[in-house]
Amino acid sequence: MTEIKNAHFTTLKGAYDTEKMDATLRVRRYDPETKKSRFDTFTVTIPVTASVLDALDAIKDIHDGSLSYRKSCRMAVCGSCGMRVDGGAALACKTPMKKFVDAGHTITVSPMGNLPVIKDLVVDMAPFWQKIRAVKPYLDTLDVDVPAKEWRVAPEDGDLIHKESLCILCGCCVSECNSMESDPEFLGPAALAKAYRFIGDSRDKDTRERLRDLNGAHGIWDCTRCYFCNQRCPKHVDPRDAIAKLGAESFKEGFTRDEGAKHAKVFVDSTYKGGYLRETELVPKTIGPINAIKDIPFALQLARAGKIPNPLSPHKAKDNDEVKRLWKLLEKEAKGQPRRATAKHPDAVQGD
Amino acid sequence: MIRHDVIVLGAGLAGMRAAIEAKRAGVDVAVISKLHPTRSHSGAAEGGINAALGNATEDSPESHAFDTVKGSDYLGDQDAIEIFAREAPDDIYELEHMGAIFTRAADGKLAQRPFGAAGAPRTIYSADITGHVLIHVLYEQLVKHDIKVYEEFFATQVVVDGGQCAGVIAWDTQRGGLHAIQANHVILATGGVGRMYYGTTNAFACTGDGMSLAWNAGVALKDMEFLQFHPTTLKSNGVLITEGCRGEGGYLRNKDGDRFMVGDAPNAMELASRDVVSRAEWKEIADGRGVDGCVLLDLTHLGWKKLQSRLPGSRELAMDYAGVDPIQQPIPVRPGAHYMMGGVDCDLWGETRVPGLWAAGEVACISIHGANRLGGNSLMETIVFGRRAGQAAAERVKEQGDTGARIEASVLADEDRRIAGIVGNSEGERPGALREELAKTMYDKAGVYRTEAALAECQDKVLELRERAKTLKIDDHGSIFNTDLTQALELNSLLECADCLVTSALARKESRGAHSRLDFTERDDDTWLKHTLNWNDNGQVRLDYKPVTITKHQPLARSY
Ligand SMILES: Cc1cc2nc3c(=O)[nH]c(=O)nc-3n(C[C@H](O)[C@H](O)[C@H](O)COP(=O)(O)OP(=O)(O)OC[C@H]3O[C@@H](n4cnc5c(N)ncnc54)[C@H](O)[C@@H]3O)c2cc1C
Ligand code: SF4
Numbered sequence: 001m002t003e004i005k006n007a008h009f010t011t012l013k014g015a016y017d018t019e020k021m022d023a024t025l026r027v028r029r030y031d032p033e034t035k036k037s038r039f040d041t042f043t044v045t046i047p048v049t050a051s052v053l054d055a056l057d058a059i060k061d062i063h064d065g066s067l068s069y070r071k072s073c074r075m076a077v078c079g080s081c082g083m084r085v086d087g088g089a090a091l092a093c094k095t096p097m098k099k100f101v102d103a104g105h106t107i108t109v110s111p112m113g114n115l116p117v118i119k120d121l122v123v124d125m126a127p128f129w130q131k132i133r134a135v136k137p138y139l140d141t142l143d144v145d146v147p148a149k150e151w152r153v154a155p156e157d158g159d160l161i162h163k164e165s166l167c168i169l170c171g172c173c174v175s176e177c178n179s180m181e182s183d184p185e186f187l188g189p190a191a192l193a194k195a196y197r198f199i200g201d202s203r204d205k206d207t208r209e210r211l212r213d214l215n216g217a218h219g220i221w222d223c224t225r226c227y228f229c230n231q232r233c234p235k236h237v238d239p240r241d242a243i244a245k246l247g248a249e250s251f252k253e254g255f256t257r258d259e260g261a262k263h264a265k266v267f268v269d270s271t272y273k274g275g276y277l278r279e280t281e282l283v284p285k286t287i288g289p290i291n292a293i294k295d296i297p298f299a300l301q302l303a304r305a306g307k308i309p310n311p312l313s314p315h316k317a318k319d320n321d322e323v324k325r326l327w328k329l330l331e332k333e334a335k336g337q338p339r340r341a342t343a344k345h346p347d348a349v350q351g352d
Numbered sequence: 353m354i355r356h357d358v359i360v361l362g363a364g365l366a367g368m369r370a371a372i373e374a375k376r377a378g379v380d381v382a383v384i385s386k387l388h389p390t391r392s393h394s395g396a397a398e399g400g401i402n403a404a405l406g407n408a409t410e411d412s413p414e415s416h417a418f419d420t421v422k423g424s425d426y427l428g429d430q431d432a433i434e435i436f437a438r439e440a441p442d443d444i445y446e447l448e449h450m451g452a453i454f455t456r457a458a459d460g461k462l463a464q465r466p467f468g469a470a471g472a473p474r475t476i477y478s479a480d481i482t483g484h485v486l487i488h489v490l491y492e493q494l495v496k497h498d499i500k501v502y503e504e505f506f507a508t509q510v511v512v513d514g515g516q517c518a519g520v521i522a523w524d525t526q527r528g529g530l531h532a533i534q535a536n537h538v539i540l541a542t543g544g545v546g547r548m549y550y551g552t553t554n555a556f557a558c559t560g561d562g563m564s565l566a567w568n569a570g571v572a573l574k575d576m577e578f579l580q581f582h583p584t585t586l587k588s589n590g591v592l593i594t595e596g597c598r599g600e601g602g603y604l605r606n607k608d609g610d611r612f613m614v615g616d617a618p619n620a621m622e623l624a625s626r627d628v629v630s631r632a633e634w635k636e637i638a639d640g641r642g643v644d645g646c647v648l649l650d651l652t653h654l655g656w657k658k659l660q661s662r663l664p665g666s667r668e669l670a671m672d673y674a675g676v677d678p679i680q681q682p683i684p685v686r687p688g689a690h691y692m693m694g695g696v697d698c699d700l701w702g703e704t705r706v707p708g709l710w711a712a713g714e715v716a717c718i719s720i721h722g723a724n725r726l727g728g729n730s731l732m733e734t735i736v737f738g739r740r741a742g743q744a745a746a747e748r749v750k751e752q753g754d755t756g757a758r759i760e761a762s763v764l765a766d767e768d769r770r771i772a773g774i775v776g777n778s779e780g781e782r783p784g785a786l787r788e789e790l791a792k793t794m795y796d797k798a799g800v801y802r803t804e805a806a807l808a809e810c811q812d813k814v815l816e817l818r819e820r821a822k823t824l825k826i827d828d829h830g831s832i833f834n835t836d837l838t839q840a841l842e843l844n845s846l847l848e849c850a851d852c853l854v855t856s857a858l859a860r861k862e863s864r865g866a867h868s869r870l871d872f873t874e875r876d877d878d879t880w881l882k883h884t885l886n887w888n889d890n891g892q893v894r895l896d897y898k899p900v901t902i903t904k905h906q907p908l909a910r911s912y
């Protein structure tokens with residue numbers, strides 16, 4: 001046989017060369033068979049580029065094959081590997097280990113919050129999916145005829161739902177949601193971001209019904225605006241912002257009867273009129289005069305603790321004009337950015 | 353007894369598209385998937401999906417078909433490719449009507465970008481998250497159509513009864529326990545097998561389970577030696593940087609800063625076909641003109657605005673996993689195992705030689721991609737052929753009714769014993785260790801360039817690993833979320849597919865598409881213009897061949 005040219009091409013030299021480091025992790029374990037939990041500590045040797053997920057893999061492949069966690073893409077797109085790192089939800093595959101190692105810090109890895117634990121770092125996502133299903137998570141063009149080709153959507157209109165379209169349904173936001181902790185039935189940040197993805201879609205025609213549903217119990221007004229979801233979302237979806245947009249859309253459609261909606265409206269009206277938030281009006285206007293009377297004993301308690309402002313002192317800011325000017329500016333901004341866009345049927349597009 | 357008319361195995365794009373079509377046709381369909389549908393690896397696709405819409409410049413299905421045939425190095429079946437190119441545009445419009453969020457041109461139409469080896473800007477996309485957008489839109493439709501999903505069920509066997517498909521045996525990962533899920537029709541849509549290589553763009557779940565299931569059910573795997581390497585993957589974890597980066601004008605440079613593609617593809621340069629670019633890179637690195645085992649993907653001249661609007665995901669991936677911001681620095685990249693052109697041998701509707709067993713998506717080999725796939729064609733394949741398989745299986749149910757094929761209790765009991773045997777074993781090596789050994793063997797010895805000697809060593813090693821994997825050390829003896837068990841099962845699929853790959857590669861004494869032999873550097877149409885078939889002969893790979901379908905385009909030399 002003749003000599004083979006470039007036989008050295010078969011194998012890439014140094015293909016596996018990487019700088020390594022030692023990392024220590026505390027991992028929360030839960031055994032579903034004995035129903036007992038504990039913490040295990042492992043030290044593993046991993047590449048300096050390794051993520052928390054790589055560290056868990058090193059544990060599983062070398063030290064303890066019984067450790068369970070979900071993973072698949074290892075590139076922050078499949079949403080499998082949500083878990084708490086030092087108490088806050090994150091994607092294990094998007095959290096580098098190096099910074100912890102450099103700081104000499106042992107991280108603690110535990111399962112996400114607000115969802116039942118199945119085993120070790122694996123949680124039951126069923127309640128999560130149920131909420132996604134609850135917001136009618138698909139495009140509805142009602143009975144409008146679909147075009148033969150594509151809907152025409154202006155690039156700017158598509159941008160309106162760009163952030164929400166990035167959601168990978170990982171659950172990190174839900175894990176840390178303040179409101180879900182007290183009301184597990186709250187639709188929650190992921191489902192609400194999904195809801196806005198359709199309400200803001202110029203092709204969807206079911207906006208009003210969607211908003212009506214979201215204004216019901218456990219809907220948008222139950223959000224406490226803690227912003228943990230924005231902070232924890234690994235894909236920059238900013239679910240709280242989506243909820244705010246849903247609130248604004250609800251007002252436009254006249255859905256103002258929910259307590260949360262009224263609460264928000266008192267804020268707006270009061271600051272507009274007086275430049276101040278008149279807190280004494282907040283409660284009766286939010287929950288209605290009768291319920292407010294029922295809450296009087298509670299109010300008195302607050303008053304004794306010095307937590308209620310004097311209702312009789314005049315509530316008007318010195319320079320209310322400035323507030324009004326700010327208001328006008330915001331109004332103009334909002335008009336310049338039409339939130340609702342309409343997709344065009346190609347038949348209606350001239351000169352195609 | 354659990355029973356459905358049609359079972360779709362896998363919930364990536366191919367699987368969900370098939371299920372939706374079957375459901376629309378009015379039959380009882382259920383999906384079985386080891387991952388929640390949106391976790392499937394289709395979601396990782398970045399660059400886009402090809403159809404000749406002609407939105408950007410004039411284009412036609414004929415031209416799409418020709419590019420695909422040429423790209424396949426004439427190993428693609430031209431009847432399948434014609435169907436594919438012709439039906440693609442309507443499938444794209446339908447995805448758009450379902451709600452897919454694609455990037456738009458100024459006139460509101462779907463934007464189309466140029467991709468490697470395509471005669472026109474033909475790739476429809478959504479920034480660089482096309483797969484993500486598509487996986488979510490099909491999941492939305494799955495919910496809309498209220499299709500039953502056996503979520504986190506791991507299929508361990510496809511059962512054939514009296515020569516007919518009888519259903520699937522699957523392990524319920526969340527709750528533990530093995531189930532016989534009966535169906536006269538099973539559509540395999542389990543995706544690829546990239547995890548047999550060390551450097552790979554594929555997810556952990558891409559372990560070729562469906563290929564192994566079919567192989568063990570008596571169906572041949574076809575053209576397994578044709579495994580595409582993607583030219584731009586990160587060294588640290590194999591993550592892919594989309595071809596869209598080069599489509600948008602990115603350069604590939606060696607350590608001296610030269611655009612080395614000028615040597616192998618002076619016209620197409622960085623946008624030459626993937627096999628061509630991967631080889632050029634591998635050569636640069638092997639000859640010492642690389643940087644730390646990589647070449648450099650330079651996007652710095654594109655500017656912040658373009659990077660941020662068209663390729664934001666790639667920028668973030670480079671920052672997260674390579675520690676470089678492509679606005680300021682080039683990204684070190686190297687070829688990584690990316691796409692299995694081969695797979696389950698099936699006909700134009702996806703049916704295999706076992707009546708009632710179908711395949712679609714990356715698991716299948718219809719064959720559209722022949723020896724080399726064009727970027728953007730496989731997402732399109734999942735949709736076109738997923739839909740066709742769903743439709744055909746549903747039609748068959750209606751025509752034929754119950755075929756009488758059943759999973760017998762004894763078959764389930766045998767499988768139960770096999771699984772219990774794996775879970776109960778604590779002697780031997782861990783699955784993870786063997787998987788890594790396999791992956792390095794394949795990357796070193798059956799990579800971009802191959803020789804008889806390297807492939808023979810590779811084969812010996814794979815056979816040795818198959819032996820060693822017969823008893824594995826399992827630490828988890830429980831039944832709930834036992835990923836030690838599922839990884840052991842996946843290792844077995846990987847080893848069987850690797851055996852098919854290396855056996856086919858050793859036999860094919862020519863260079864064609866992704867199969868590049870340093871000892872047989874030319875394409876040899878006289879002897880090798882044929883598909884390889886891998887049969888399971890008592891666990892050993894037995895080779896066979898079958899002709900390629902040629903309609904319009906006679907093989908020509910392939911240059912870019
Ligand atoms: C990083 C990356 C980028 C890509 N970019 C592009 C691109 O831009 N354009 C393009 O055209 N192509 C691209 N591709 C290729 C393309 O994405 C894939 O070929 C395609 O998505 C495969 O889809 P699928 O439906 O066949 O399989 P997958 O999406 O992989 O789905 C497989 C399904 O099978 C299930 N499954 C597997 N085994 C079992 C089992 N044993 N039991 C039960 N269920 C099982 C899984 O849970 C999953 O739901 C890319 C690939 C990668 C890796
Ligand atoms: S801002 Fe609202 S939705 Fe977000 S975490 Fe807080 S309470 Fe939950």
Ligand code: SF4
Nearest residue numbers: 167168170171173233
């Ligand atoms: S909004 Fe963000 S954190 Fe919440 S599920 Fe989606 S991607 Fe995850």
Ligand code: FES
Nearest residue numbers: 073074079081093
């Ligand atoms: S593994 Fe997919 S998001 Fe982390």
